[in-house]
Amino acid sequence: MVLCALLIPLLGAASLFVGVSDVSLATLFGADNNRAVQVLLVSRIPRTVALVLAGAGMAVAGTIMQMLARNRFVEPSTAGTVESATLGILVVMLVTPGIPVIARAGVASAFALAGTALFLAILRRIPLRSVLLVPLVGIMLGGVISAVSTFFAYRFDMLQSLGAWTNGDFSGVLRGRYEMLWISFGLTVLAYIAAGRFTVAGMGDDFTTNIGLNYRRIVALGLVIVSMVTATVVVTVGMIPFLGLIIPNVVSMILGDNLKRSLPWVAVLGAGFVLACDIIGRLVLYPYEIPIGTVVGVIGSVFFLYLLLRKNARVA
Amino acid sequence: MSLDVGIRRKPLPSRTILAILAAVALAAIIGFMTLGANGRWGFVLPFRGAKLASILLVAYAVGVSTVLFQTITNNRILTPSIMGFDALYILIQTVLVFALGANTVSALDPRWLFLVEVTVMVVFSAILYRWLFAAEGRSLHLLLLVGVVFGILFRSITSFLQRIIDPNEFLVLQDRMFASFNNADSDLLLVSAVLIGVASLAGWRILHTLDVLALGRDTAISLGVDHRRTVSIILVIVAVLVSVSTALVGPVTFFGLLVASLAYQLIPSHRHRLILPAAVLLGIICVVGGQIVLERIFGLDSALSIIIEFVGGLVFLSLLLKGATR
Numbered sequence: 001m002v003l004c005a006l007l008i009p010l011l012g013a014a015s016l017f018v019g020v021s022d023v024s025l026a027t028l029f030g031a032d033n034n035r036a037v038q039v040l041l042v043s044r045i046p047r048t049v050a051l052v053l054a055g056a057g058m059a060v061a062g063t064i065m066q067m068l069a070r071n072r073f074v075e076p077s078t079a080g081t082v083e084s085a086t087l088g089i090l091v092v093m094l095v096t097p098g099i100p101v102i103a104r105a106g107v108a109s110a111f112a113l114a115g116t117a118l119f120l121a122i123l124r125r126i127p128l129r130s131v132l133l134v135p136l137v138g139i140m141l142g143g144v145i146s147a148v149s150t151f152f153a154y155r156f157d158m159l160q161s162l163g164a165w166t167n168g169d170f171s172g173v174l175r176g177r178y179e180m181l182w183i184s185f186g187l188t189v190l191a192y193i194a195a196g197r198f199t200v201a202g203m204g205d206d207f208t209t210n211i212g213l214n215y216r217r218i219v220a221l222g223l224v225i226v227s228m229v230t231a232t233v234v235v236t237v238g239m240i241p242f243l244g245l246i247i248p249n250v251v252s253m254i255l256g257d258n259l260k261r262s263l264p265w266v267a268v269l270g271a272g273f274v275l276a277c278d279i280i281g282r283l284v285l286y287p288y289e290i291p292i293g294t295v296v297g298v299i300g301s302v303f304f305l306y307l308l309l310r311k312n313a314r315v316a
Numbered sequence: 317m318s319l320d321v322g323i324r325r326k327p328l329p330s331r332t333i334l335a336i337l338a339a340v341a342l343a344a345i346i347g348f349m350t351l352g353a354n355g356r357w358g359f360v361l362p363f364r365g366a367k368l369a370s371i372l373l374v375a376y377a378v379g380v381s382t383v384l385f386q387t388i389t390n391n392r393i394l395t396p397s398i399m400g401f402d403a404l405y406i407l408i409q410t411v412l413v414f415a416l417g418a419n420t421v422s423a424l425d426p427r428w429l430f431l432v433e434v435t436v437m438v439v440f441s442a443i444l445y446r447w448l449f450a451a452e453g454r455s456l457h458l459l460l461l462v463g464v465v466f467g468i469l470f471r472s473i474t475s476f477l478q479r480i481i482d483p484n485e486f487l488v489l490q491d492r493m494f495a496s497f498n499n500a501d502s503d504l505l506l507v508s509a510v511l512i513g514v515a516s517l518a519g520w521r522i523l524h525t526l527d528v529l530a531l532g533r534d535t536a537i538s539l540g541v542d543h544r545r546t547v548s549i550i551l552v553i554v555a556v557l558v559s560v561s562t563a564l565v566g567p568v569t570f571f572g573l574l575v576a577s578l579a580y581q582l583i584p585s586h587r588h589r590l591i592l593p594a595a596v597l598l599g600i601i602c603v604v605g606g607q608i609v610l611e612r613i614f615g616l617d618s619a620l621s622i623i624i625e626f627v628g629g630l631v632f633l634s635l636l637l638k639g640a641t642r
Contacts, residue, residue: 122637132457132460135461136460136461137636140632143629144629285480290479290480291479294472297468297475297476301466305469
């Protein structure tokens with residue numbers, strides 16, 4: 001684990017220097033360094049920071065969802081959260097296209113919140129809920145919600161923008177276009193402060209009430225954090241599928257479920273994983289780029305299958 | 317136990333229901349061919365006829381493949397498309413363009429290419445799903461989730477490869493892939509019809525064992541069915557049918573589920589010779605009727621598959637919540 005953490009600054013540095021435009025120590029400190037410095041400040045540094053913030057945020061959001069739904073296979077893209085946020089953005093773009101980005105994120109958060117709450121409400125109604133049924137319901141709910149979005153997008157010729165939000169891509173990140181992700185960073189910190197509560201909530205309603213905490217309030221707080229993180233990430237860079245599934249499961253295999261201890265590692269590994277995937281996406285087809293959503297989609301679904309099919313799967 | 321037996325209206329006999337469905341389907345077809353036609357019939361009829369033919373083939377392929385698949389997996393909620401069959405087919409198409417290059421692909425006769433794709437599809441899906449269903453003690457939920465995730469994986473790899481393919485080659489692929497009910501690929505009509513015919517003949521020969529198979533694996537084996545062999549044959553048939561429908565109109569995830577669960581609800585019998593035609597007729601009514609309603613009444617031309625996804629998704633969720641998977 002510590003070794004992994006040490007890798008992250010390296011990945012971050014690599015992310016600064018990988019790209020079409022030639023940025024290296026030589027060009028930065030060379031005689032004619034204007035261009036390189038500008039590329040670094042306007043594009044590379046914002047991109048790297050955005051990667052770290054989004055990765056950490058989504059991984060933490062996934063962890064919290066898993067605690068609240070008490071299910072290892074749940075994360076924003078298997079619970080209808082991402083699709084609801086996308087629907088929210090679409091509605092904003094249709095009703096008031098000129099609204100500032102921050103308000104767009106606000107509406108997307110509200111939709112994400114409603115979608116996730118709907119998911120949890122459906123879960124409560126499932127008789128004899130099975131562990132595997134939960135993500136299944138989530139994925140299908142997401143499918144239904146995105147059918148609604150597709151319908152409206154199709155009616156109003158916005159299919160292409162819809163595609164941009166549903167597939168995460170950091171290539172458009174420039175200075176001035178990613179700063180909203182700091183909100184998600186703030187929420188991540190908030191999640192860490194409340195980590196102990198989420199651990200307790202993960203043990204169930206009765207247990208939480210027994211030790212004198214308000215279960216509903218913790219769930220509400222968790223939902224708000226998850227929805228806002230998801231919405232800001234979807235609004236700024238688009239969806240990164242399965243991230244909140246992979247990282248928390250890896251960390252919990254090694255460290256167990258005490259969030260106070262594991263949450264920093266979740267954030268760090270999430271950031272590292274996203275950095276690595278983005279660098280892969282930039283290198284495979286150099287000088288073109290493959291969006292990170294696609295890279296993570298492949299890696300993430302393979303990992304999900306591994307979780308499901310490995311021998312003596314600890315299903316819980 | 318059931319006290320309401322006397323109160324419940326006696327269900328219509330299955331054959332009557334089938335006849336009604338057939339009449340509605342026929343009416344929809346006639347409506348589809350004639351409504352709003354304000355050109356010369358010599359143009360309108362062949363033009364709409366090709367469209368209609370592909371819709372009929374797809375309705376047949378989807379209805380039959382879904383019911384067969386549900387029979388061998390012994391439940392009412394798994395369908396080939398939910399388990400990622402059509403995503404696999406599109407992946408195979410993409411890989412072919414990727415491996416051979418667009419020039420080779422477009423130089424080939426589309427019909428031969430289609431046959432190659434179907435063959436690869438049959439081999440792969442048979443291996444993959446054989447392996448998936450062979451393991452003992454896997455719960456239905458696990459299978460379902462694994463299938464869904466396989467579908468996501470196939471789609472992700474497809475979009476990954478599509479990004480790598482150079483844009484000109486991608487255009488070739490796009491032409492082939494974004495078929496819809498409105499823009500069906502009519503080059504393939506004849507060869508699809510032949511494939512469906514062959515698959516149906518194979519299916520016809522084992523029609524009587526299907527009802528036995530539906531009783532469950534152990535019962536079927538003790539009644540003398542060669543379970544392994546029959547299931548393999550059916551998987552091949554399903555793979556062929558799914559390839560045909562995906563090649564003609566592209567993937568429609570929940571269409572099969574919608575049609576099959578409607579058929580099971582309408583027909584008070586579990587015999588395949590009644591369920592299968594009902595599913596096919598319902599498929600025709602859904603697509604042809606839906607197309608008429610959308611085009612003529614609401615003026616939406618190609619939103620049908622989106623609406624089918626929406627309604628089918630709701631049906632799927634309600635089946636899950638009602639506990640149909642237990």
